[in-house]
Amino acid sequence: MTACARNQRKLVEYLSGGLDPVEREATMTHLKDCPSCRAEEARWMKLLEAASAGKRDADRATAGIDWEGLAQRIADAAEQNIAGRRAQPEHRRRHLAWLVRPAMAYLLVGLFIGGLAMWAVFKTGVFSPRPRTGYFASTEFLDKAEMELARRETVDYLERSQYLLLDFSQAPANQAGAVLSAEIASGKAAALLSRKKFINSQLDKVPMAKAREICDQIEVLCLELSQIGGRLDEAQWREIQDRVRQSQLLLQINLVKKELQSREI
Amino acid sequence: MRYKPQHSIVVGILILAGLCLPARSQDRPEDKLLQEAKLLIFDAQWAPALDKLESVLRQYPNSPATPQVLFYRAECLSKTLGRDRDALQAYKEYLKTNDRNESLVEQAEVSIIELSFNLYNKGDKEAVKEVAGRLTSPNKAIQYYAAYKLSSCKDKAVAAKSIPVLQRIINTETNPELTDRARIALLRVSPKSLENVDRRPEDRRARILRIRISGGGAQKVDISIPLALADLALQAISEESKVMLRKKGYDLDRILSEVEKAGGSVLEIQDSKEGTAFKIWIEIR
Numbered sequence: 163m164t165a166c167a168r169n170q171r172k173l174v175e176y177l178s179g180g181l182d183p184v185e186r187e188a189t190m191t192h193l194k195d196c197p198s199c200r201a202e203e204a205r206w207m208k209l210l211e212a213a214s215a216g217k218r219d220a221d222r223a224t225a226g227i228d229w230e231g232l233a234q235r236i237a238d239a240a241e242q243n244i245a246g247r248r249a250q251p252e253h254r255r256r257h258l259a260w261l262v263r264p265a266m267a268y269l270l271v272g273l274f275i276g277g278l279a280m281w282a283v284f285k286t287g288v289f290s291p292r293p294r295t296g297y298f299a300s301t302e303f304l305d306k307a308e309m310e311l312a313r314r315e316t317v318d319y320l321e322r323s324q325y326l327l328l329d330f331s332q333a334p335a336n337q338a339g340a341v342l343s344a345e346i347a348s349g350k351a352a353a354l355l356s357r358k359k360f361i362n363s364q365l366d367k368v369p370m371a372k373a374r375e376i377c378d379q380i381e382v383l384c385l386e387l388s389q390i391g392g393r394l395d396e397a398q399w400r401e402i403q404d405r406v407r408q409s410q411l412l413l414q415i416n417l418v419k420k421e422l423q424s425r426e427i
Numbered sequence: 428m429r430y431k432p433q434h435s436i437v438v439g440i441l442i443l444a445g446l447c448l449p450a451r452s453q454d455r456p457e458d459k460l461l462q463e464a465k466l467l468i469f470d471a472q473w474a475p476a477l478d479k480l481e482s483v484l485r486q487y488p489n490s491p492a493t494p495q496v497l498f499y500r501a502e503c504l505s506k507t508l509g510r511d512r513d514a515l516q517a518y519k520e521y522l523k524t525n526d527r528n529e530s531l532v533e534q535a536e537v538s539i540i541e542l543s544f545n546l547y548n549k550g551d552k553e554a555v556k557e558v559a560g561r562l563t564s565p566n567k568a569i570q571y572y573a574a575y576k577l578s579s580c581k582d583k584a585v586a587a588k589s590i591p592v593l594q595r596i597i598n599t600e601t602n603p604e605l606t607d608r609a610r611i612a613l614l615r616v617s618p619k620s621l622e623n624v625d626r627r628p629e630d631r632r633a634r635i636l637r638i639r640i641s642g643g644g645a646q647k648v649d650i651s652i653p654l655a656l657a658d659l660a661l662q663a664i665s666e667e668s669k670v671m672l673r674k675k676g677y678d679l680d681r682i683l684s685e686v687e688k689a690g691g692s693v694l695e696i697q698d699s700k701e702g703t704a705f706k707i708w709i710e711i712r
Contacts, residue, residue, distance in 0.1 A: 362541070
């Protein structure tokens with residue numbers, strides 16, 4: 163190492179006042195004789211001057227800062243930031259992380275299954291259908307057909323009930339006639355009861371609601387008549403006849419029947 | 428209570444029916460109570476009727492009227508919401524009495540089928556056994572009713588049990604309402620089974636009615652059914668199609684006669700305004 167190089171290393175210590183008196187004296191003596199070290203000294207002097215100017219600016223800038231208050235504010239802001247991240251962004255990030263990976267897996271599985279399904283569909287020839295053979299009809303159509311059947315059966319049931327009531331309104335000539343008529347009425351009532359069972363399901367549906375009440379009442383009546391057998395005498399028979407005439411049951415039956423008939427093509 | 432004019436006659440008949448009972452029964456208080464309960468039933472007052480009938484059972488447990496009281500009690504329970512199981516049990520109690528009244532017995536059996544089917548639909552899988560068990564009833568009405576009910580079962584394996592009875596109805600019954608109903612039921616359960624029944628014995632071929640209704644660029648109806656169901660099928664088409672047919676001057680009889688005349692060719696009725704096309708023809712296979 164040359165003397166200049168050695169002195170240049172000590173130059174910073176010399177300028178910052180860190181050398182002992184002996185070394186300081188030796189460095190000063192060398193600077194007097196060495197122009198290159200003097201030039202180096204001048205560069206360092208400029209640098210140190212600039213550094214001390216920056217320090218002054220920084221001191222001026224930081225002079226108005228409340229360091230104790232700042233620490234508290236930073237701590238508060240940090241807490242708010244953490245709380246906010248817990249409330250939403252953190253949660254969302256965690257939620258998405260939970261979702262994204264399985265979603266990708268499902269997507270891949272879905273693509274695989276979808277591919278298989280498409281293959282199966284094409285293989286069965288759905289897109290080049292063969293004409294259907296044999297009987298077929300949609301469930302909706304069969305429901306409508308059944309409802310139509312029930313409508314007809316209800317009309318028929320009401321008609322037969324009318325005849326049964328009209329039987330009561332026709333006077334038997336004598337006691338024997340009364341017994342015979344009662345027996346016939348009883349048999350007819352039993353037959354009507356059998357018919358009613360098959361229309362019960364359809365009577366529960368809205369388009370048949372009006373018929374339901376009257377059909378149920380006729381059913382109760384038929385249950386009773388089916389138990390009478392031939393036990394009515396002439397006087398009792400006439401009593402029933404009067405009531406048939408006075409009642410409006412036949413009219414009610416007619417009204418419901420006409421309404422049901424009006425639904426035909 | 429709402430006034431119902433038709434009640435007067437029923438009240439009269441019910442009271443007279445009561446009077447017609449043998450003389451000794453007229454003195455029995457339970458018979459009077461039973462008649463009162465029947466009048467309540469006619470008025471659809473199930474709760475008070477049930478109370479009355481249960482009080483008769485408590486007060487006169489060994490009365491000759493007990494079978495009837497049990498039957499009407501079951502009727503009341505079957506009409507009370509949420510008491511299907513009690514009603515089922517009540518009908519079974521009535522049947523144990525060996526009452527000889529055929530109408531009431533048949534009614535009770537049919538109600539058991541109905542209630543059991545409801546319970547099955549609500550998830551009680553065992554309940555369907557009550558329905559299936561009645562497919563072999565000696566009473567045809569009960570047997571047929573069980574078959575119709577089973578045919579509407581969503582479980583195709585259970586519904587298939589009804590096939591032999593439904594086929595028997597078509598083969599042996601002459602009442603068109605019974606046979607039409609059986610055909611519709613078979614179309615639901617097993618159209619193939621219906622084809623086998625419907626083939627003509629002379630050439631083993633079936634006459635099939637085809638109906639296609641299209642409109643608005645879409646096929647609205649496409650059916651292939653036995654010709655025997657033709658009039659029923661035509662009545663079951665949508666109101667919109669019925670209106671179109673009426674506008675074109677077609678009624679049920681005209682359509683059917685023209686289809687017969689057309690033989691194998693298609694009878695086509697079109698409404699260019701509405702864009703509806705109605706095609707109907709018969710196929711023999």
